[in-house]
Amino acid sequence: MIDLLLHNVKSLHCDSLLDVGIENGKIVYLSHSKSEVPNSKQIIEGNGNVLLPGLVESHIHLDKAFLLDKMNEDATNLNEAIKLTAQLKQGFTKEDIRERSLKVLKRCVDYGVTHMRCHVEVDPIIQMKSMEVHLELKEQLKDLIDIQIVVFPQEGIFKQKGTADLMRESLIMGADVVGGIPYNDRDPIEHLNFVYQLANEFGKPLDFHVDFSDDPNQLAILDIIKLTHLYQMEGRVAVGHLTSLGSVEHEKARQIASKMAKEDIHVFSLPATDLYLNGRGDTERVRRGLTPVKLLLEEGVNVLYGTNNIRNPFTPFGTGNPLDIALLLAHSAQMGTFDDAKILLEMTTYGAARALGLTSYGIEIGKDADLVLFDSKDIRNVLLDRPKRLCVWKKGKEIGTDSIRSLIKVN
Template sequence: MDVGIKDGRIISLRQHLPNDPNVLSAGQLIQAEGRVLLPGFIEPHIHLDKAFLLNQMTQDANSVEQAIASTLELKRSFTKKDIEARSIQVIQQAIAHGVTHMRCHAEIDPIVGLLSLEVMLKLKEHYRDQITLQIVAFPQEGIQKQPGTEELLIQALQLGADVVGGITYQDGDLQEHLTTVFDLAKAFNKPLDLHVDFSDDPSMLAILTIIRMTHAYGMQGRVSVGHLTSLGSLPYGEARTICQSIAEAGIHVMSLPATDLYLGGRGDDHRHRRGLTPVSLLLEQGVNVIYGSNNIQNPFTPFGTADPLDIGMLLAQTAYMGSKQDVVTLVEMVTTRAAQALELTNYGLHIGADADLVLLEASNLRSAVYERAPRRFVWKRGQLVASTVKQTTFYHTQMSS
């Protein structure tokens, strides 16, 4: 195919014809030579302000509770300069890996106040021509548990936060917590992004209350949930029924395998559970499932490169997604499906869309994903923002006769 770009938008998309005069007259001509061109990748769930904390940790975290406690202590010493430096490191890695949109969660609580939000707002403006940031006002430590947090969330939304965040396993009163965040989302006309049921305990099913409230508040299609790992511990029949209800409510599910696999299943002394939400079952029932990095090298996740294809490959291996159709789904999860969850407009490979694009050093989708092919060029609204070239030299390779 030939793709025409002008003023940051895709203006033509048609079958390639050799010596096409319209193509040859372009101001700049890039010969892709059969490589894979995709819409810019989307990172839908990441914590920039908590990235790269490994060297500051005094001990390892081996559970969700330990990770939360460790991060709570570490963030008491957060400064604007510190948050900014670690966030920039992730953002630059992500851009190099083809990410053109990112939803990041900013810690909002009486401990850090609006410090993280202020940094994210600054970075959002600074990098606006290279990557689009959506900022979630996220009450990691709970709302009722930390008096003053609700007022800070309101301030954050007034200052420019794009999304209301929540976390169902921090406050003792689930209904009160969810009522607060649903009310804020409705009052400010913002989407809702919740950390939900991060556990192997099949009785932890806040998702049922979220489904009910999504309908009650008329927020179908505007609610996303991350983790949802307890659903993976339910018997098939029960899980299937809940997945159907999730689909009917239009709730987007964000699988976070790098964190969920690392912290999940640790209480099992044999036949360890994978600690994932049931991705295939959710997809079968029509749920919009996507994936994200969540954390980069911190107490929750000691790993991470800010490359979405690393996460896609991890999910492929652990959710049994190895078929020809599965790789198409994996690519959709990091592009068009994620765009739906983030309510992006003018996104994709179609005429009129923003020219947010990534050209990979691969000639087919399987090679692109399985080999995490280098991102040859990355464009944001038609402007080149990153380029990666991988070079390998072989020595003494001649075979003797």
């Protein structure tokens, strides 16, 4: 007997309605809906509403969220945002980091996020405070959300003595991914060589902040392509921002995209931040400040999107809802067709899951029953309306408001 049957639901990859059976936290039954259903302990009538795998927040900074009330000034460019945040970090405590991170996590879980990759800063300023907090949150909230932790050297590795040792310590403690930010260190090549060697030593994937500017000559992505091939890390490297590529001459950008696809390098577009901080030097024909999403897709690159920051010097906006970012990207990348809507939903589900290396994800028999049912019978309207979530399941267990509050005690 099946524990739970979701009857008459619409999915992203099937034109007809489906029945989805769940047992012991796994999807065990999948069939086109019919009048006779398998024997089940509980049946939930989907009424033709859209069922997606749990949403994936692929790139977010929890430890820097909700800083607006701590700021005495606003940042108007990337360098100012980095400088102001470094100043604010001097006052961070573990309790403060935990409270602000939980505030974001509650919102994300409410919105149907079941998997997340967050960048956690380590440096001589914050030391291991944030890493310790997020390793604790990862364990505490594992029944609500799976959290991947990227050890992230925001202030650079070599221009901040001791950061390399903190990164190594973080990986020993349990960080999942090695992060990098070559444009904020004394030598980008030195930075890249170190993080590839570290990832290779610990057997971890890589996730970079890279080429975050409008400068077509800032192309660390070329070195990342070479090193990914050298270290045989195809499919295990992701890059965020990559906005410089949007200013590169079209055919050259296409050639670079083709090389990225060959090495299966994933790209996280971060439109809430990229649109806000980029293009500020243009007085006419102001650039959109995004990575060239459509061109990358045409060349076969796995392109995704992330929230990045929420209400801080880098991004004074944000709700924690990935579909808000999807709609923003739809506008700014001119992705307004029905097929585009499906692609954008694919980005925050199956595409993001592939980038994060999730092997038990999706609406397939044998996969974890991480699911979200929307109050919409139309795939396109899931993007356009960002409708209410009728129900969210984590490994077959319903995640309701009470269960969130019991584990996430924040206002």
